[in-house]
Amino acid sequence: MSAPPPPGPPDVQELRDLIDQWSTLCGELERKEYTFDLDNWRNDVDVRELILEALPMFSREEIGDHALKLDDADRLFLANTRPFRRCVWGAGTAKKEKWTAQANWWYFRTPMRSNAQLEDELATVR
Numbered sequence: 658m659s660a661p662p663p664p665g666p667p668d669v670q671e672l673r674d675l676i677d678q679w680s681t682l683c684g685e686l687e688r689k690e691y692t693f694d695l696d697n698w699r700n701d702v703d704v705r706e707l708i709l710e711a712l713p714m715f716s717r718e719e720i721g722d723h724a725l726k727l728d729d730a731d732r733l734f735l736a737n738t739r740p741f742r743r744c745v746w747g748a749g750t751a752k753k754e755k756w757t758a759q760a761n762w763w764y765f766r767t768p769m770r771s772n773a774q775l776e777d778e779l780a781t782v783r
């Protein structure tokens with residue numbers, strides 16, 4: 658039995674879909690309170706990490722208008738979140754993954770308009 662074929666080239670549409678997802682989150686942060694818990698917040702900001710990992714595979718031309726959409730979404734995210742004292746995944750994960758507040762800033766921010774459950778859970782992040 659032969660080995661399976663290697664994966665095909667990455668699909669730029671998958672990156673565009675991630676950017677759309679990120680843009681939706683950032684727009685919602687501008688319009689309303691974040692109503693979900695810490696697990697959801699982590700999943701939401703993980704989308705931006707996936708975008709970061711995929712960006713080197715494509716030129717801005719290949720990404721098209723989504724490059725501008727990402728820039729706009731990032732600005733919205735920064736305007737509607739506040740710095741958090743550590744990575745939302747915890748210091749151990751940040752160290753293991755080599756995430757920093759400069760390079761992976763989405764992991765070091767929380768919603769400006771939050772909720773009690775998320776704030777309680779954030780208080781336990783070490």
